[in-house]
Amino acid sequence: xxxxxxxxxxxxxxxxxxxxxxxxxxxxxxxxxxxxxxxxxxxxxxxxxxxxxxxxxxxxxxxxxxxxxxxxxxxxxxxxxxxxxxxxxxxxxxxxxxxxxxxxxxxxxxxxxx
Amino acid sequence: xxxxxxxxxxxxxxxxxxxxxxxxxxxxxxxxxxxxxxxxxxxxxxxxxxxxxxxxxxxxxxxxxxxxxxxxxxxxxxxxxxxxxxxxxxxxxxxxxxxxxxxxxxxxxxxxxx
Numbered sequence: 001x002x003x004x005x006x007x008x009x010x011x012x013x014x015x016x017x018x019x020x021x022x023x024x025x026x027x028x029x030x031x032x033x034x035x036x037x038x039x040x041x042x043x044x045x046x047x048x049x050x051x052x053x054x055x056x057x058x059x060x061x062x063x064x065x066x067x068x069x070x071x072x073x074x075x076x077x078x079x080x081x082x083x084x085x086x087x088x089x090x091x092x093x094x095x096x097x098x099x100x101x102x103x104x105x106x107x108x109x110x111x112x113x114x
Numbered sequence: 115x116x117x118x119x120x121x122x123x124x125x126x127x128x129x130x131x132x133x134x135x136x137x138x139x140x141x142x143x144x145x146x147x148x149x150x151x152x153x154x155x156x157x158x159x160x161x162x163x164x165x166x167x168x169x170x171x172x173x174x175x176x177x178x179x180x181x182x183x184x185x186x187x188x189x190x191x192x193x194x195x196x197x198x199x200x201x202x203x204x205x206x207x208x209x210x211x212x213x214x215x216x217x218x219x220x221x222x223x224x225x226x227x228x
Contacts, residue, residue: 004157033215042220043204056215091157102148103216105157 002026004106006092012112018080021109024073025094033103034067034077035091043091049075082113116141116207120219127195128227135190135222137179137205144210147188149179152202152221161203164188175199200226 005024013019025032033048047057052069060067064083069075079086089110093103121136139145146165150158162173169181179190188205202223206216 043218045215045217048215093158102160102163103158105150105159107155107157 004092004094004104006090006106006109008109009107010110010112012114013082014114015083016081017113018078019082019086019111019113021077021090021092021111023075023077023092023106025075025092026104027073029094029096029104030072031095032069032075033093033095034075035093037089037091037108038087046077046090079111082111084113087111087113116145116209116217118205118207118217118219120205120222122222123220124223124225126225126227129197130194132193133191133195133199133224135203135205135224137188137190137219139186139188139205139207141186141207141209146208146210147179147181148206148208148216149173149177149188149190150204150206150218152204154201158204161190195224195226197226197228199224 004026007022031050034046036044036046044059046059047067048055049069065079067077089108091105091108093105095103117140119138127133148163149161151161152158161177162171162179164171164181172178177190177192179188181188202221204221205219208216
């Protein structure tokens with residue numbers, strides 16, 4: 001069975017450009033999480049969805065960030081406009097209903113904003 | 115809200131020596147505890163978890179962790195490390211019965227020296 005799939009794996013863009021990161025969770029999982037990893041701040045939870053509904057987006061840094069989950073098999077994280085301080089690795093993770101805390105992570109999208 | 119403290123950002127150890135990676139947490143409710151491992155350029159993988167029952171939990175590759183409620187700790191140990199154990203290790207906590215994602219520590223980089 002395929003794991004969590006993220007794309008692109010690497011993205012290099014210029015400041016001011018729009019960036020869209022994509023995630024396909026494991027089939028059957030109904031919770032999806034977006035995390036950001038930087039050297040300075042470690043792993044930060046940005047937003048999570050249960051049954052495609054955003055539950056908590058308090059971790060989203062500012063209005064430039066938005067996330068959607070139009071169906072159970074797809075989610076996007078968009079940054080518009082991007083800034084150099086957004087450079088990080090963005091991870092998507094999914095989990096089962098009746099959740100005990102085990103998250104299954106994708107391999108991440110490394111974003112560099114010049 | 116819960117929090118996780120990993121006291122060491124980096125732990126150098128000689129090959130075949132024992133190692134302990136420290137993790138302390140704080141929470142006002144019962145928790146689930148996890149250790150995740152991140153190899154270079156990869157996502158996080160679950161190493162082991164404590165949900166309930168025996169306070170000593172083990173992984174398939176020789177790591178173990180012990181839940182100590184009185185000391186609010188969940189330290190990770192291995193009696194003899196290998197070069198292949200070189201990675202970043204993250205301790206994480208979630209609230210029992212909750213589904214709000216995991217709160218991660220900042221990680222400990224385990225460096226195995228030959």
